[in-house]
Amino acid sequence: MKTVIWGLLIPFIGTAAGAACVFFLKKDLKAGVQRALTGFAAGVMVAASIWSLIVPAIGQSSGMGRLAFLPAFIGFWLGILFLLLLDHVIPHLHMSIDRADQAEGPRSQLDRTLMMILAVTLHNIPEGMAVGIVYAGMLSGRANITAGAALALALGIAIQNFPEGAIISMPLFAEGKSKAKSFWLGVLSGAVEPVFGGLTVLIASLVIPVMPYLLSFAAGAMLYVVVEELIPEMSSGEHSNIGVVFFAVGFSLMMALDVALG
Numbered sequence: 001m002k003t004v005i006w007g008l009l010i011p012f013i014g015t016a017a018g019a020a021c022v023f024f025l026k027k028d029l030k031a032g033v034q035r036a037l038t039g040f041a042a043g044v045m046v047a048a049s050i051w052s053l054i055v056p057a058i059g060q061s062s063g064m065g066r067l068a069f070l071p072a073f074i075g076f077w078l079g080i081l082f083l084l085l086l087d088h089v090i091p092h093l094h095m096s097i098d099r100a101d102q103a104e105g106p107r108s109q110l111d112r113t114l115m116m117i118l119a120v121t122l123h124n125i126p127e128g129m130a131v132g133i134v135y136a137g138m139l140s141g142r143a144n145i146t147a148g149a150a151l152a153l154a155l156g157i158a159i160q161n162f163p164e165g166a167i168i169s170m171p172l173f174a175e176g177k178s179k180a181k182s183f184w185l186g187v188l189s190g191a192v193e194p195v196f197g198g199l200t201v202l203i204a205s206l207v208i209p210v211m212p213y214l215l216s217f218a219a220g221a222m223l224y225v226v227v228e229e230l231i232p233e234m235s236s237g238e239h240s241n242i243g244v245v246f247f248a249v250g251f252s253l254m255m256a257l258d259v260a261l262g
Helices: 001-021 031-060 062-067 070-089 093-102 108-140 148-174 179-189 192-204 210-237 239-259
Strands: none
Touching: 001 031, 001 108, 001 148, 001 179, 031 062, 031 108, 031 148, 031 210, 031 239, 062 070, 062 108, 070 210, 070 239, 093 210, 108 148, 108 179, 108 192, 108 210, 148 179, 148 239, 210 239
């Protein structure tokens, strides 16, 4: 159980570490560093979606013969549609920042801050659920998910959360808030991950028969995040090949860990 608790906390620690940049950096993270971290996280999440989620989901449904793909297919699309709905219901992170930058009047800075915190916080919910589902699959013993594969996924999401924590804390400090308050607001944006991850573990353990759907749901949700947010971020601006190289590093590392520790 300690392994699960630490696994659920790792993505939150990534957010907190990013928020702590407000104490050490005078400016934002360099663009090259952000692209490298984003590319690495994207590579880890794509590899984890395949080997740690979709492949085990299909394996659990092997009794269905030629239709063994069906639960994974359905769960995958449910994950995609869930994130698509989430993007329409809540303000998208980049869209929120762009609109706030265009706002006029004394409330523009407050609106920008609130939208950033809201967008990042709600964006972290499906990521926490994905980690929770993987650890639930590991605990069930029926999903062919190893502790190493689950840990690698948690670490990949933590790396992605690092720049997100900085995205909140450093602009807050630049707008006049204290370093301590800016840090804690950044930390709180990631607190939803272990909460929803823990709830997912509890719920998933009660519905083992639908584990293939849950695993592929997490895969769909994560791949949506990768294609919608991480790939555009790692490819933007000059020297975008940095993001591509670190995507390959993250993908190959996650693949190796999943196979070696499996």
